[in-house]
Amino acid sequence: MATLSTSWNISMSALKADQAALATTANNSANATTPGYTEQAAIWQQADSIEVGQQAVGGGVMDLGAASQRDLVLNKSIDVQTQVEAATSSRLGALQNLQATFASATTVSSAGVSSSDGGISSSLSGFFGSLEQLEASPADVSIRQSVLASASTLASSFNDAASSLQQQQQSINGEVSSVVTQANGLLTSLAGLNAEIESQDPKKDAGTLEDQRQQDLAALSQLLGVQQTTTEKNGIALSTADGVPLVEGSSALTLSVADVNGATHIYQGSTDITQGVLAGGGQAGGMIQVANQDIPTAMSAIDNLAYQVGKQVNTLNEGGSDLNGNAGGAIFTLPAAAAGSAEAISVALTDPSTLAAASSGEGTADGTNAAAMAALASTSLGGLTNLTPANYYSSFTSALGSTVSSVSSTNTAQQASLAQLKNQQTALSGVSLDSEATSLETMEQAYQAASKVFTIIDTLVASSINLGIETAAT
């Protein structure tokens, strides 16, 4: 038969459990907006019943502490999606700068007025246009002067675009270095957390430590694409997409950045992990893609355009006769090959009379050679994939625009999917003040009930001690 003291113990266990649950609720409410905090729930268990005289009597409630409401699989999906999204997002940002360099391609000419906006396309047509003027008035020194001026405008358009691309590349390389520095800090912190978590009970969630590790992983996922593997004792091992270890147990490996022939490479020790970072994503992956692929592609296109146009014009000018009856020279100074042409192109001629408007041996009134140079504007050049200069530039801007546009749509889709995953995480792990208020109210009621039971038993015990005589309440 159960005794009064059994009930007493039961209500006491309830009071204890209620207090612990109230503390959990208080902690949840306090951390409602703390980044990385995972909502905790009080875990109760029914205490073993006691056999008293062949009757089972409940043993009250046991408080097993608070458990974080965490879905490790969901968190991992979020990290993976974050890496993918951060890569396209940082690539998109850098690509938008890149396409802004060529924004003059969107300029619309107003009626009858040739627009000169300093862009490559208008400088190209301006240059060929001035050659057409020269064709009509080959001996006119002021028109010759304007051909040299427009040649110089064309060269500066190429120079400006090339230097803008180089600056963008340098600034991205700087950002990659800073990302790698931050990532190193996070890798060290994660290795430290691994060590602490491994020293805890492997069957339980490590709570706050786990929160910190999840937050570090989320931050790292923004920066770097990594693969997570859960190890024994709740440890997490990290490696690059192609399997080069970054964190193993409690030790973190340090990453470094180096410039290899103008391209940014990331190393772990002496291992080049650039391809792995590129494949893994994160801001570093996205930026490396722009710095090592997108910008060099654009650069090589304008290099090629500058080189081919310059070379063809030079060849023609060299084959004609200038105002003094001499053979013309090169109009543009160019490197020996296409690489670096956009940066290096400059106007070699200073004397307008040395423009060879006439065919070889012809007099000053002949504009045939100028006509041949002007006709390059509508000539398909083998070096420009059999396109005219304007069409080559047109297909280049079109291709660049398509790349930006497709990265942008991909990014939008990834953002939506990431937001969806984060909503799921919020629903599970976020603190809802409504539910905290509900638990508070429930616990309050439960506590009141348990204390009421306690008081009544107290009275009962007193009356049993006094053999049924009620004592007056003091």
Next chain:
Amino acid sequence: MQISASYLAGLTGSLNQLTTKEQSLTNELSSGLAVNALSDDPVAVGENVTLSAQLQQDVSYQRASTSVSSVLQVQDSAVASVISQLTQAITVATQGTNGTQNASDTEATTTELTGIRAEILSVANTTFQGSYLFAGSKGQVEPFTLSASSVTTQPASVTYQGDSHVSYLQAPGGSEIPITTDGSKLFLNSAAGATNILGTLNQLISAFQNGNTTAATSLTTTLNGSVSFLSTQRANIDDSLSSIKTEQNSVTSQSTQLIVQQTALMGADTAQVATSLSTTENQQTGLEDAIAALEKQGSLFNLLAT
């Protein structure tokens, strides 16, 4: 679904996206252009580059052809003035051969014809913007020089220092207009259907100097042929001028067409943009109301008895 503090932060992100969209729509309205970055419409941007290049080519052709047509107009009036000088020479020579002339009349005729020859030579050596018009490609070289004969009985001679090179202005449509003119074909041409104008004049002057009226009469007839030859040449120049005009008109209408195309390609459809803007604004207002309501509602804590 559980609403937590971070859920509201997510809504704020959506609000930012709407604001960005409004900015881009407003930008479209103020610039009148739907394409403000390459990625807005990559295909349109590519076409725009090609269209702009064509437009620029048209503008250059207009300028080049305008300067070529000034050259042709100067040539035209030069040839016209040679024709009138020749007509004058014919009148003078006809008078000089009518048989009533005395020695001093003949001398006056000779002087007058010599003056006319000088005039024609000077026209044949016309320069325009520093370049000789009738010297082929040799614009810097005076094409025609008169060398007086050392023997008084022999006619003077005119030599041509220009060349026969003709260069052309090419129209976008492919037609070619000659820019340079071979002066020897105009003034020293003795091929069939043409007359060596300056040579005939030299012989005529020499005939009068030698009192050979028979030769003078026959040479005057030859000059009549020269006038009709030059008139034909002048008609050719006029043809070139009118074909430049035609080409210019067609280029102008092509440019207009290109601009219309470009505007259609790159321009913003104002009504559509305005509609999108208004839709986006409504969306924003709705979202703001939702956020405000969620904020105002707070949580159950507000309702707990104190």
